[in-house]
Amino acid sequence: MGNQHNFDGERMNCGILHIGVGNFHRAHQAFFINQLLRDEDQANWGICGVCLLASDKNTFQNLTAQNLRYTLTVCGRDGRDELHEIEAIKELLWAVEQPDAVLDKIADPAIKIITLTITEGGYNLDKSTQSFIWDNETVEHDLKRPSAPKTIFGFIAEGLRRRREKQVGGLTILSCDNLQHNGDAAKQAFTTFIAEQDEDLFHWVRDHVSFPNSMVDRITPTTTAQDVERLNKKSGIADKAPVYCEDFIQWVIEDNFIAGRPALERVGVEFTDNVEPFENMKLSLLNASHTLLSYPSMLKGYRKVDQAMQDEDIRAFIKTFMDLDITPHVPAPKGTDLEEYKQTLVERFGNKSVSDQVSRLCGDGLSKFPVYIVPNLKKMIAAGQDLSRVAILIAAYRHYLAYLKDDTGSSYEINEPWLTQQDLDLIKDENPLAFLAIPPFKHLNLADEKGFAEHYVNYVKRIKNEGMGTVLANQSLSH
Ligand code: NAD
Incomplete structure (x- = not known):
């Protein structure tokens, strides 16, 4: 030194x-x-x-x-x-x-x-x-x-x-x-x-x-x-x-x-004297978007976040998620312009010299989902919002855990320190609805949530048959 x-x-x-x-x-x-x-x-x-x-x-x-x-x-x-x-x-x-x-x-x-x-x-x-x-x-x-x-x-x-x-x-x-x-x-x-x-x-x-x-x-x-x-x-x-x-x-x-x-x-x-609005903004927009982009990007074959952010379909997926799904639940903290905050996030994720690892964002999903995704998912369900992007995310998470191979046929390692044998059985179960009983989701009864379950089952099939890339491309066309 x-x-x-x-x-x-x-x-x-x-x-x-x-x-x-x-x-x-x-x-x-x-x-x-x-x-x-x-x-x-x-x-x-x-x-x-x-x-x-x-x-x-x-x-x-x-x-x-x-x-x-x-x-x-x-x-x-x-x-x-x-x-x-x-x-x-x-x-x-x-x-x-x-x-x-x-x-x-x-x-x-x-x-x-x-x-x-x-x-x-x-x-x-x-x-x-x-x-x-x-x-x-x-x-x-x-x-x-x-x-x-x-x-x-x-x-x-x-x-x-x-x-x-x-x-x-x-x-x-x-x-x-x-x-x-x-x-x-x-x-x-x-x-x-x-x-x-x-x-x-x-x-x-x-x-x-x-x-x-x-x-x-x-x-x-x-x-x-x-x-x-x-x-x-x-x-x-x-x-x-x-x-x-x-x-x-x-x-x-x-x-x-x-x-x-x-x-x-x-x-x-x-x-x-009150951190809540800042913390809510950061977890709901930054961390949730990180999780949202992680599994789809890995499955599409990306290993670096900045490279995934060059992909129009992934960018559109994140932006739509932030704007339509999450922003209604994020009151702007005093002195913060939310539009500017979101724009900066897109720039930060795309930072080429940081070139963060997609695998880091994928790691320990079992601990991340309850903190980053589930609180707003509950609000989205209560508000009757469109759950299709969250359904893509959860279907992608299942695919990521179950198949260990991306669209290009390349394999990747997973890092899930809290995964149990029981979770593994649910992941491997042929009925995709079984996966919704793993710990982050089990209390949400997502299998009975009509606005979610149909989308989810459909995306599970499509990711397997058509690949993540096609699912994301169609998703971005619909907005
Ligand atoms: P890291 O893997 O470099 O370090 C993790 C640290 O946590 C290690 O020092 C490890 O010893 C300790 N640890 C893990 N489990 C523990 C346990 N059960 N008891 C005691 N110590 C334990 O990861 P990191 O990048 O330093 O991130 C750590 C945490 O910081 C994240 O999980 C997140 O909550 C927070 N954080 C990280 C970032 C980031 O960009 N890396 C940003 C904001 C917040």
């Missing part, structure tokens, strides 16, 4: 503990904090990263080998890249090897905020009811052995217990994942677990921990081995853990920090 530093790393204290040091955290929160740490009076808001899973070994080792610094390439829509050297992560712990250090850090008085990017599925909420899942081996383990946790719920509970014993005051848990009302969802998941494990701690948490809602936005692809090579060649820096992302960035946070917060407004973060 280069020798130029913007600030003195030695003087920094960690006021933030972050769990889930994935690509998004390193392109978004760490980017904002990196800028903020230039202000001397903000020097106590460095980040202590925590990798919780065994699969985080490479991230932990690569970052540790380069003093926790890494490069972030911000890819402009105008084709120009900006290189940033990020030094906001001051400490890094790997829970698999250093569980006690993680627990002590949660109880460290300097830590005032725990931020999370642990994916939509990481909150362990049922995909159809959104209630906490007890039937889970590691959760059961953590209930029985509170001092030797394995899950994030066990770690947070034991860390907070130590904090309470040390009498160093409460803290804020700030979810930065794409969930509806992510603070409320985090509160539900953590307090439900803690209430079962330790009732006294539950009462302490109620009075000493706040869970603000937040909306986070910056498209950050997965960094593949080829990307590492490409990015290092461009930057001239031998970085084992580079990250790249788009130039757009937004973070809107409910101003509810029980133990104080960094002055992030200085670097462009928005604080508000």
Whole structure:
């Protein structure tokens, strides 16, 4: 890594503990904090990263080998890249090897905020009811052995217990994942677990921990081995853990920090007393459109989002979905022009230098559908709207999971960490209606929803017989 530093790393204290040091955290929160740490009076808001899973070994080792610094390439829509050297992560712990250090850090008085990017599925909420899942081996383990946790719920509970014993005051848990009302969802998941494990701690948490809602936005692809090579060649820096992302960035946070917060407004973060309109706009338009385009694009043979966005039929499909299906359910947040927002989204998806992976958008659909698609689908059903585009999406999702081959005959890998044998049976069932009983959809009774089921069954057949491309071409002709 280069020798130029913007600030003195030695003087920094960690006021933030972050769990889930994935690509998004390193392109978004760490980017904002990196800028903020230039202000001397903000020097106590460095980040202590925590990798919780065994699969985080490479991230932990690569970052540790380069003093926790890494490069972030911000890819402009105008084709120009900006290189940033990020030094906001001051400490890094790997829970698999250093569980006690993680627990002590949660109880460290300097830590005032725990931020999370642990994916939509990481909150362990049922995909159809959104209630906490007890039937889970590691959760059961953590209930029985509170001092030797394995899950994030066990770690947070034991860390907070130590904090309470040390009498160093409460803290804020700030979810930065794409969930509806992510603070409320985090509160539900953590307090439900803690209430079962330790009732006294539950009462302490109620009075000493706040869970603000937040909306986070910056498209950050997965960094593949080829990307590492490409990015290092461009930057001239031998970085084992580079990250790249788009130039757009937004973070809107409910101003509810029980133990104080960094002055992030200085670097462009928005604080508000109500995040809901922002979060609704982002999940309903950006994330839902990402999901809408993902399976059809994969089946049509695209592997890169920018290339899929060059396809007239895919662009028309997304635009019609945003305008006709979703916009009626998205009140514009104050100061936002929705038409401009949607136009910018189309440009962002088409950003050639980001060239996001279609496979990333397809991944973990079981966790994404309940958050991105189902809430508005319910509203669309209630309003008697045309459900044909959502029917295409769900038919494409079934085809994607069942056949593992696209229109061109090429295969692809799927990444569905929460898929069960029961789900697989429903996917493989010859009757396409059986698929509508997988967890994201089962409570919606879509098989009995006339305006949906006929379209869906028809599209399942047509995707199989005619291919995704033909289905999309006819769809775009009809508008
Ligand atoms: P990533 O795969 O790079 O990182 C995922 C991180 O989550 C890893 O550090 C992993 O250890 C952690 N994790 C996963 N399951 C966990 C669990 N059960 N307990 C604890 N930690 C767990 O993915 P990413 O791109 O960093 O995205 C992570 C999340 O950030 C997304 O799921 C989404 O909610 C949010 N987000 C991502 C983007 C983006 O463009 N990538 C944009 C906005 C929001």
